[in-house]
Amino acid sequence: MNNAYCFCPNFLTRVPVDNIIEALISKKNSIFLDDKNKLMSEYSKKLQGAPDDFRLLTLLEFHISETQKITTKVNVPNVDSRFLLEALTGRKTLERKLLASADRDTHQAIVDELKEHNITKVFPHNFTQSYNSHLTRGFEYQEFKLELEHSLALMIGEKKARLENEYNSTLANCLKAKRYEVRDQTLHGKSSTGKTAGSLDLAIYDENLKTIIEPVRLKGGEEDPFYVHLNKLLDNYNPLRVEHTFLVVYYIGKRKSFTKFADDYETRLGKLDVTKLNQSSNWTFDSYTRAKSEHDSIRITEQVGSVNGSAFVCTHFFADFSD
Incomplete structure (x- = not known):
């Protein structure tokens, strides 16, 4: 089963670009986006520094297939925890939903709702493990x-x-x-x-x-x-x-x-x-x-x-x- 990630904007500044490329391009996992393109706008604001930032932004905008994008209608005005939660819960999918968070505290207010909707939080230290399914063993x-x-x-x-x-x-x-x-x-x-x-x-x-x-x-x-x-x-x-x-x-x-x-x-x-x-x-x-x-x-x-x-x-x- 593939993953479907919703990336907190700060998360993208905390992990190597090559890891994002591996997850989305090599492993063909999906990404949650919103119908008003607010997430992409926030990503652009965060990724304005090193050449790798530009490479990642180009990847997100132009090199992910349309079938990998899960676009949801979000009514929350600002890109915050509630915005990300609404993006994750706005569309049903058989893929495993994950919220990629820069740290444990930022989205603590929605932890109970993440559990209720079977959404997993991942962090910079275990992001690669989340898309390398061979690291966990199937049950027989x-x-x-x-x-x-x-x-x-x-x-x-x-x-x-x-x-x-x-x-x-x-x-x-x-x-x-x-x-x-x-x-x-x-x-x-x-x-x-x-x-x-x-x-x-x-x-x-x-x-x-x-x-x-x-x-x-x-x-x-x-x-x-x-x-x-x-x-x-x-x-x-x-x-x-x-x-x-x-x-x-x-x-x-x-x-x-x-x-x-x-x-x-x-x-x-x-x-x-x-x-x-x-x-x-x-x-x-x-x-x-x-x-x-x-x-x-x-x-x-x-x-x-x-x-x-x-x-x-x-x-x-x-x-x-x-x-």
């Missing part, structure tokens, strides 16, 4: 399952983390190192609790939300934490009803009891008590199947069912973090 379920197992295996080998938020941060960093786009789901408005960020789930994006990971630490067969986290993963934190989700259990009980813990956990999956789940939703649980694992310290079980008519595959990872 079977491949991701293997990478998640490998990440947990690395964590078990290191055994550096002790608190749940430390485990979660390490897991997120492992997946980021594998080039997945990892976000804390709460930071995107999905949480309805007051829990700290460390105890909340992780989300994997590939343009859109693709899967959610809900981690939990368990010492044994505690029922309440299990049902709370299962409910969060399949219902509370999943309003879009993404099909694939992952419940990652950090087992911190006695090492000799890990196999029994995993067996008992699977037994529970076969006879779930739906009265312990959100009673405003309709639940069905069809089957669970043990999947192949490369490590004896990690067990993987796939659970199939539906919530309110939407099918899901919840993959449970039990990872032995016992001392």
Whole structure:
């Protein structure tokens, strides 16, 4: 998917001209403009210095194809944050919308509205990353399952983390190192609790939300934490009803009891008590199947069912973090 940029005039003075050329000419990304040509007028005022400024202005005026230009009707009189927001929201497009901002503070007043319209802010330091899509990895379920197992295996080998938020941060960093786009789901408005960020789930994006990971630490067969986290993963934190989700259990009980813990956990999956789940939703649980694992310290079980008519595959990872 290509990008569609709306450039804050000050942004164009903060990045190398060659980067703008690469984004618009080489990569064929689109640019938002307004129907009264006010943005181009502001660009002309800003780009009046070095020869590179003239080169960029010439590029913007004469070397971008008409199909790359997304011209919108803007009623805001001055080119400010509201003007740029109206330009970005005035036309629907399947391209990813981005506001290129010179710094974090200038357009802070419209951050909530940018989030509401799924518009991403980019800055001079990460502009090139925004149009080099190969820097982030696409989501494919079977491949991701293997990478998640490998990440947990690395964590078990290191055994550096002790608190749940430390485990979660390490897991997120492992997946980021594998080039997945990892976000804390709460930071995107999905949480309805007051829990700290460390105890909340992780989300994997590939343009859109693709899967959610809900981690939990368990010492044994505690029922309440299990049902709370299962409910969060399949219902509370999943309003879009993404099909694939992952419940990652950090087992911190006695090492000799890990196999029994995993067996008992699977037994529970076969006879779930739906009265312990959100009673405003309709639940069905069809089957669970043990999947192949490369490590004896990690067990993987796939659970199939539906919530309110939407099918899901919840993959449970039990990872032995016992001392």
